[in-house]
Amino acid sequence: MNEVYVAGRGLASALGADLAQAVEALRGGGVPTVDFETAPGETTPFFAIVPSDEDWSTRARRLVRAAAAESGALQARDGTLFVASTSFDMGRREHGDAFALDIQEYSERLGEWLEWRGPILTVCTACTSAVNALLSASALLRAGDASDALVLGIELSNQYTVGGFRSMQLLSPTQAQPFGAARNGLVLGEAVAALHLSNRPARWRLCGGANVVDASDPAGAVSSAVATMCRQALTRSALMASDIDLVKLQAAGSPHNDVTELAGLRLAFERLPALVSLKGWFGHTLGAAGAAEIALLLACIEAGVWPAPDYPLDRTLEASLACSAPPRLRHVLASILGFGGGHAAVVLEDTAASR
Amino acid sequence: MTAWRTLAHHNAAVPDDWRERLIARLPERPRRIGLWAELALHGARSCLDAAGEDTLPPGALLCVASLRGPVEATRAAMAERATRGSPMPFTFLQSQPSQMLAALCQHLHWGGDARFVLSRDTQALLRLVQLECGPAGLLLGRVDEGAVPHSEWWRMVPGAAA
Numbered sequence: 001m002n003e004v005y006v007a008g009r010g011l012a013s014a015l016g017a018d019l020a021q022a023v024e025a026l027r028g029g030g031v032p033t034v035d036f037e038t039a040p041g042e043t044t045p046f047f048a049i050v051p052s053d054e055d056w057s058t059r060a061r062r063l064v065r066a067a068a069a070e071s072g073a074l075q076a077r078d079g080t081l082f083v084a085s086t087s088f089d090m091g092r093r094e095h096g097d098a099f100a101l102d103i104q105e106y107s108e109r110l111g112e113w114l115e116w117r118g119p120i121l122t123v124c125t126a127c128t129s130a131v132n133a134l135l136s137a138s139a140l141l142r143a144g145d146a147s148d149a150l151v152l153g154i155e156l157s158n159q160y161t162v163g164g165f166r167s168m169q170l171l172s173p174t175q176a177q178p179f180g181a182a183r184n185g186l187v188l189g190e191a192v193a194a195l196h197l198s199n200r201p202a203r204w205r206l207c208g209g210a211n212v213v214d215a216s217d218p219a220g221a222v223s224s225a226v227a228t229m230c231r232q233a234l235t236r237s238a239l240m241a242s243d244i245d246l247v248k249l250q251a252a253g254s255p256h257n258d259v260t261e262l263a264g265l266r267l268a269f270e271r272l273p274a275l276v277s278l279k280g281w282f283g284h285t286l287g288a289a290g291a292a293e294i295a296l297l298l299a300c301i302e303a304g305v306w307p308a309p310d311y312p313l314d315r316t317l318e319a320s321l322a323c324s325a326p327p328r329l330r331h332v333l334a335s336i337l338g339f340g341g342g343h344a345a346v347v348l349e350d351t352a353a354s355r
Numbered sequence: 356m357t358a359w360r361t362l363a364h365h366n367a368a369v370p371d372d373w374r375e376r377l378i379a380r381l382p383e384r385p386r387r388i389g390l391w392a393e394l395a396l397h398g399a400r401s402c403l404d405a406a407g408e409d410t411l412p413p414g415a416l417l418c419v420a421s422l423r424g425p426v427e428a429t430r431a432a433m434a435e436r437a438t439r440g441s442p443m444p445f446t447f448l449q450s451q452p453s454q455m456l457a458a459l460c461q462h463l464h465w466g467g468d469a470r471f472v473l474s475r476d477t478q479a480l481l482r483l484v485q486l487e488c489g490p491a492g493l494l495l496g497r498v499d500e501g502a503v504p505h506s507e508w509w510r511m512v513p514g515a516a517a
Binding site: 160 | 424436442444450455457458466470471486487
């Protein structure tokens, strides 16, 4: 079986037009949310990519091309393209032409924007979409069916998604505070994230991962499923729990889900590794979140910038988010939990870290 | 290359009374999961029945494909958003493909690796899920609403036919 590496990455988000801008924004203390109007006179905080005068499709095309180019994947257009999203082109549909295209046609349109020549697949498993796309891309590369793949997570502004989360009363009226003492819900955000996977050796190796659907709670996480996800991801990565130095959490600031996730990690890890959450910095980017958060985290680690929380943490959790990078940082378990009982994780190895 | 054996293939013909048959077959009536998820459940349940399996074994991979997804629920949710500002919670959930996976897991009394993956190329999709699953095999479905509902499923395991 072939090894799989993260050969490149790109990200457009509320933190900036690319990863360099995002890391600088984190170094400077982050960016503010904007007021997203969900109904006349009603707004909710939202992490938006800098708005423009372009129509929805023109803006999407520009962002997709930029993120893919930043990842370096445009040098490997014969590879497989995985599109990961929950809302697809809903922002365009809201302005007419609602159901002209099927879902796959939208992914194929993204492929046209990138002049992509290889196969195109679409993964839609709610918030776990991009992590599941990484698992599928990795399977193709390991088997030798492809030598390059691009996982493109895309989640752009639309009334439908924000309205849906609002009606489910999952949104914070103030700010996202993962593991925070005053956490009161999610803040959604936009992102276009690109992870270029390749068989060619690079600094970050994708060791393995797992996806577990547990329908006990179709709208939230289940602690036993979190534990199963971790154990399966470790087994498939040929690692022990003690090998994991950092867990990138799902933690989005939900009063209940943050607790459930932590309880699951305690079942899987005798001693909790260092923990980090990124959703307080650029929101929950839904189907793009797995790719967006991995891209940002790896860029932060390489740049020596740490996304430490700047709000009071919940002491009753008896676990804290790391205020600095752990002294040993070789293996990272990156997880995303989502609607539909999805629990997905990948394990990454920093091959530049000392053994 | 691994050989694969098809334990059952449930073809796309959906009988007029498929909903009544589904309710009669399941120990619990599916509630508020939406037309598309019910259609998926009908096909998945029928395919497993044809394979002589009460549920999927642990370690199997469940994969559903569709070109349009839960289009009726999406239309309804968009209409609700237009009239009342936000879609109703259950309509919004029914418009999310991941909720169909949860419904399948719940009513098949199974938990594990379940995905919603799209490709126009069924062979490419089949090759991908075969790469990703273990010895317990896979359950793959193609489900689409429409004037002629479509719910075609395959239960496959690695290994040559006996």
